[in-house]
Amino acid sequence: MGLAAVTPTEYNISVFETHEDLVSASTDWIAGRIKAAISKRGMANLALSGGSTPKPVYAALSRCDLLWESVWATLVDDRLTDDPSGSNAVMVNELLKQNKARKMIFRALKPEAGAQPQFDVAIVGMGTDGHTASWFPGSRDIQRVLDPKSNDAVQVIDAAGCPGAGNYPKRITLSLPALMNSRDVLLLITGAEKLKVFEQSAQMSVYDAPVKALRAAGPRLTVMWAP
Ligand code: 6PG
Secondary structure, eight states, rough: EEEEEEEEESHHHHHEHHHHHHHHHHHHHHHHHHHHHHHHSSSSEEEEEETTTTTHHHHHHSSOSSSSGEEEEEESEEEEOOOOGGGGHHHHHHHHHSGGTOOOOEEOOOGGGOOOOOOEEEOOOOOTTSSSBBBOOTOHHHHTOTTTTTOEEEEEEEEOOOOTTTOOOEEEEEOOOHHHOEEEEEEESSSSHHHHHHHHHHHHHHHTGGGGGGGGGGGGEEEEEEO
């Protein structure tokens, strides 16, 4: 495996030589935490992001020999759309809830979902605008969704006018406190631009670079990056 470097900081960052190495390492990392959660607590709770980066990871994870009937998964966020090609729930059902993982218990994210469990692993991506989950800089709802004291674990947000939301400005997303209530947060990013945006987020306002909010997880945050 092309593990080029692990930088010892307040969060964990692993740099890989290729996307394939990142997919393989992140799959093994997630599978290991699922296995540990089930052996310790009898079940594993996952929060899964959409976008393109995690797709090969979900496909590889679906082939892992785990006690999938003891795995409960929901989404970090989703697009509010009737277009199945834009739905993270459809993507997770197609790519992860198949093969050996077909018995995984999957709940799409619904406004009425209410309080969320403590997750064992929350898998997140990042846009080049510095968004993660559906926390978009410039969104009229960004302060509400990043409110660390919010009791609204699942929020509908409007990302109209936010380039990072693409064709799907209406979103549903975990709030900051709901997502951060996770034993591990795994941020999967690729490309030089995203790494630069992540690193620069440390010096920005969290409202301008919501990905910065993940840093509060400290050693519970693991960043995996490939060129
Ligand atoms: C979504 C995701 C979103 C995603 C980033 C990165 O619904 O789009 O949850 O937050 O993680 O936009 O997407 P890529 O992995 O496709 O770059």
